[in-house]
Amino acid sequence: MAYIEPSEFVTKMVDSGEQKVFMSTKDTFIRAYMAGAILGLAAVFAITVAVKTGSLLVGSVLFPVGFIMLYLMKFDLLTGVFTLVPLALLDKRPGVTGKSVMRNWGLVFLGNFAGALTTAFMVSFILTYGYATDGGAIAAKVSTIGESRTLGYQEHGLGGWITIFIRGMLCNWMVSMGVVGAMISTSAGSKMAAMWMPVMLFFFMGFEHSIVNMFLFPFSMIMGGEFTVYDYIVWNELPTVLGNLAGGLLFVGLPLYLTHVRTSPAREISK
Numbered sequence: 001m002a003y004i005e006p007s008e009f010v011t012k013m014v015d016s017g018e019q020k021v022f023m024s025t026k027d028t029f030i031r032a033y034m035a036g037a038i039l040g041l042a043a044v045f046a047i048t049v050a051v052k053t054g055s056l057l058v059g060s061v062l063f064p065v066g067f068i069m070l071y072l073m074k075f076d077l078l079t080g081v082f083t084l085v086p087l088a089l090l091d092k093r094p095g096v097t098g099k100s101v102m103r104n105w106g107l108v109f110l111g112n113f114a115g116a117l118t119t120a121f122m123v124s125f126i127l128t129y130g131y132a133t134d135g136g137a138i139a140a141k142v143s144t145i146g147e148s149r150t151l152g153y154q155e156h157g158l159g160g161w162i163t164i165f166i167r168g169m170l171c172n173w174m175v176s177m178g179v180v181g182a183m184i185s186t187s188a189g190s191k192m193a194a195m196w197m198p199v200m201l202f203f204f205m206g207f208e209h210s211i212v213n214m215f216l217f218p219f220s221m222i223m224g225g226e227f228t229v230y231d232y233i234v235w236n237e238l239p240t241v242l243g244n245l246a247g248g249l250l251f252v253g254l255p256l257y258l259t260h261v262r263t264s265p266a267r268e269i270s271k
Contacts, residue, residue, distance in 0.1 A: 002185055002186040002187060002190075003184060003185055003190075004183065004184050004185060004186070006256065006260045007260050007261075007263075009180070009183040009184050010256045010257060010260040010261055011261065012183050013083075013084055013087055013180065013183065013253070013256065013257070014084075014087045014088055014091045014093070014257070014261065016084050016183075017081075017084035017085040017086065017087045017088035017089075017096075018088035018091075018093045018096060020076065020081055020084065020085055020088075020104055021085060021088055021093075021095075021096050021100045021101065021103075021104055022095070022100075023104075025107060028076070028104065028107045028108065028111065029107055029110065029111045030111070031074065031075045031076045031111070032075070032076050032077075032078075032107060032108040032109075032110070032111025032112050032115065033111040033112070033114050033115040033118075034070065034073070034075045034115060035070045035075035035076055035077045035111070035112060035115065035211070036077075036111060036112035036113060036114065036115025036116040036117075036118075036119075036211055036214060036215075037115035037116065037118055037119045038066050038069055038070040038075065038115075039066050039067065039070060039077065039112075039115075039116065039211050039212060039215065040115065040116040040118075040119030040120060040123075040211075040212075040214070040215030040219075041066060041119050041123070042063055042064075042065060042066020042067065042069075043063070043066070043212050043215050043216060044119075044123050044138070044142070044215070044219070045062065045063070045065070045066065046059040046060065046062055046063035046203065047059060047138060047141055047142060047145075048138050049062055050141075051137050051138055051141050056204060057204060059203075060200050060203040060204035061200055063199065063200065063203045064178075064195060064196040064199040064200050064203075067175075067178060067195060067199045068191075068192050068195050068196065068199075071178075071179065071182050071195060072182075072188070072191070072192075076108050076111075077108070077112060077175075077211050078105065078108050078109050078112050078210055078211055078241070078244070079171075079172045079175045079176065079179075079209065079210065079211065079244050079248060080175070080176065080179045080248075081104055081105060081108050082105070082172065082176075082244055082245045082248045082249060083172070083176040083179060083180075083248035083249060083252050083253040084179070084253065085101050085104050085105070086101060086249055086253060087253055087257050088101075089101055090254075090257060091257075091261065109241075112210075112211045112214060113214045116211060116214035116215040116218070117214065117215075117218050119215055120215050120218045120219040120222060121222070123219065124139070124219055124222045124223055127139050128223075135223050139223045140223075142216060142219050142220050142223065142225075143220045143223050143224060143225040145216055145220065146216060146217050146219075146220025146221065146225040146227060146232075147220070147225050147226060147227055149164075149208070149213075149216075149217075149236055150217070150227045150231040150232055150235045150236050151226075151227055151231060151235070153235050153236070154231065154235045160235070161235070161239050162239075164208055164235070164236060164239040164240055164243065165239040165240075165242060165243040165246075166243060167206070167207045167208040167240075167243065168207070168208045168209075168210070168239060168240040168241070168242065168243020168244045168246075168247060169243040169244070169246050169247030169250075169251070170202070170205070170207045170243075170247060171202045171207035171208050171209045171240075171243070171244060171247065172209075172243070172244040172245070172246075172247035172248035172251075172252075173247040173248070173251040173252060174198035174199065174201050174202040174207065175198065175199060175202060175209065175244075175248070176247070176248040176251070176252035176253065177198040177252060178194070178195040178196075178197075178198045178199045179195075179252075180252060180256065181194025181195050181197075181198065182194060182195050208236070208239075208240040208243065208244075209240070209244070210237060210240045210241045210244050213236055213237060213240055214237070217232045217236060217237070
């Protein structure tokens with residue numbers, strides 16, 4: 001394992017954020033689309049494992065497989081660009097503006113959603129043999145998740161909305177640690193280990209990931225989940241996206257940037 005010091009990999013984080021800002025529309029969308037599609041498949045894989053083994057822990061241990069695959073392919077999740085792209089703006093990289101940051105976020109959001117929705121339709125189709133059956137235990141489990149994570153929060157009003165927001169923050173704190181973890185080594189095996197640990201943690205703890213939810217909730221609605229598009233957007237996706245943004249930037253991107261790029265002078269102790 002070739003470990004890279006924080007002062008080096010945080011500079012790589014800023015460089016990566018800048019590169020994503022200037023990436024073409026086609027490449028940005030395709031990479032985001034594939035990331036959303038793969039993460040959706042990883043989510044249903046983990047749920048299938050949990051249902052068949054009766055162990056959420058086993059499903060959580062295996063869920064990071066999808067996250068690792070998509071990041072090794074250099075595909076982009078909204079949660080990752082929330083953390084990396086603003087650093088290029090803070091570092092005053094030439095040509096990086098607030099508008100270009102929002103452009104990147106918007107394209108990645110659309111690509112992630114399109115990819116996750118594609119996987120939702122494909123998986124729902126094969127589980128029901130073309131919507132001819134009820135989909136069995138796996139479909140029932142996902143439908144339950146969809147209802148509990150919208151209507152369940154709604155029952156608690158503002159407290160429920162803030163709960164989702166905080167769960168979104170905690171999620172992208174861990175997910176962004178995985179994104180950064182992929183930069184701390186030049187070894188593929190070490191990258192995978194560094195990504196696996198925090199992603200497993202977020203999944204097992206039930207934190208809210210906006211792109212995983214882009215798969216879970218449309219899939220749940222297709223399978224007959226009793227909640228509306230309004231419920232999904234207002235009582236899950238919106239607070240989750242905002243929480244993911246806050247968590248990734250405040251707990252990972254900014255602390256690393258402020259202490260390893262904009263390092264303050266060492267203290268001088270007077271004698």
